[in-house]
Amino acid sequence: MTTAVSRVGAVAAPARRVGKLHREGPAAYLFLSPALLFFCVFLILPFIFAIVLAFSDWGGFDLSTLKWAGFSNFGDVLSFDGTFVKPILVNTLLFAFGSVFLATFGSVLVAYCIDRLSFQGFWRVLYFLPVVATVVAIGNVWKMMYQPAGLINAVLNKLGVNSVGFLSDSSYALPSVTVVHAWASIGGAVLILTAGLKAIPEMYYEAAEVDGANSWHMFWSITLPLLRPALLFVLITQFIGGLQSFALIIVMTGDGGPVNATNVAAFEMYQRAFKFGAWGTASAMAMVLFVIILAITLLQLWIARRRGEETS
């Protein structure tokens, strides 16, 4: 009797699930409809539009005047006598690599050290403050501190160093802005790395201690290898952020100056589109930057996977 019941149940269960699939389908799509509608209008449509614009010649206003231009926009953008490849793309890469290097190095060091202290929550909040502040606050405060009569030059003068025109000297401007971007991104990275550090089993360290390893050894042979997933996430998101960010540059240098010294690709795209109405060229720039971001992201994933296979 019991077997019969359970057999009936076994047959009935999948039948019920199919019935449910039909019953829950309409409700599910109703719940999803605001999101799906949104993504159609604000994601799929603009994405297609972005691709179309990059390959067309268009003066704006009326879509019927849109003309197919093939790769000519890309030719204009990537030609070597223009300013886009050098200095703008070069600046973009220097800005991204520089700030990712500084922020990653800084956040690993800080997260590792905080992990050893009391009041860890307090320290983490402290480092997270710049993430909460608006880019307008960060940009203006640093601009103020970089001025000839600002805090940083005052400290340099005390140390016997001459004042530096951080934002007015074209050889210092890009590094100066890069440092601020790194400073502002350390806090977020510290949080993620902390989660990674907490996930490392304590017994590994205990075993290493028994073997007589010092803290330096432990950091290199336990912490760093086991932190790799968190580190990879930090690197990838920081690179994506660094390659496309230009809000800080608008706030700090206004026009990417002095003479393009701090101009980056996404900012140039913004200016070309909204200042000069060069929609085609600007969209081609956006595509080039998008491909670069994609390539750098995939490259990091590929390197990480190869490394992973070698060690395991």
Place this chain on the structure above:
Amino acid sequence: MKRRGKFPWFAYLVVILGGVAMVMPFLDMVMSSFKGPGEYGVIPYKLLPSSFNLDNYRDAFSQLELGRLFRNSVIVTVSVTVSVLVTSSMAGYALAKLRFRGRAVIFRFILATMMLPPFLLLIPTFLIMLNWPLAGGNDILGRGGDGGLTTSLISLILPFAVSGFGIFLMRQFMVSLPDEMLEAAKIDGANQWQTWRLIVLPQTKPVAITLGLITFIGAWNEYIWTLLISSSDPDLQTLPVGIQLLQSFLDPDRTMPIVMAGLVISTLPVLVVFLLFQKYYVRGVVLSGLK
């Protein structure tokens, strides 16, 4: 964890030096906001103002029309946050708890939406807002008007009204809610809408606070899009944009302390909200690292 290694003094040194570098700019911002005429931008530099009078704050309110900026910021931020919370919890519920054809595909699509960098969609989204049908004098094909949706605060809300990250966060949380609870509601005669409203929503409070906080701070600080939209219509400026534009056309040494006062006022609300709920914010950032 604390006893590992023999050099906590080194850790303290690093963390405190770094902490000073983190706090110093904010301290300089607050101090400069009190500096009177002739005190700012002079050598030798002094961190402390001669007195803590509130003249710059009064000037910030009158010159910046801070009240108007504040009102716009609040309207946009609250609308975006509410919208993201509602749409994320609805979509998240469907993806976590309802069975339907296409669920896996839609979930993967939501994940993919997070990969598209915002700058790529900046130009086309602006053109879409400009040519929005039946808005700002446009005809049904989105032609003829002057400005379309870009002349209204809606243009600052709509492009941020749904968040792929929010849906993902909600879905991940709701998957772990026990099915028995939902079954029980169904047996009691609740329909899907009632189940979501009365059973699921109250359970999602912790993740809703996390998502609300991340969205609130992001919307409050949003800069590039608002700068673009308000460039033709200053009535749409929010706090960050209005404050930034003040100093570009006036004498910087005179206006910088007023700008700093404005920045202190605009940073305070986020700072307070963040400090009150920082536990939730921290968890959200950590969760986002696990996708």
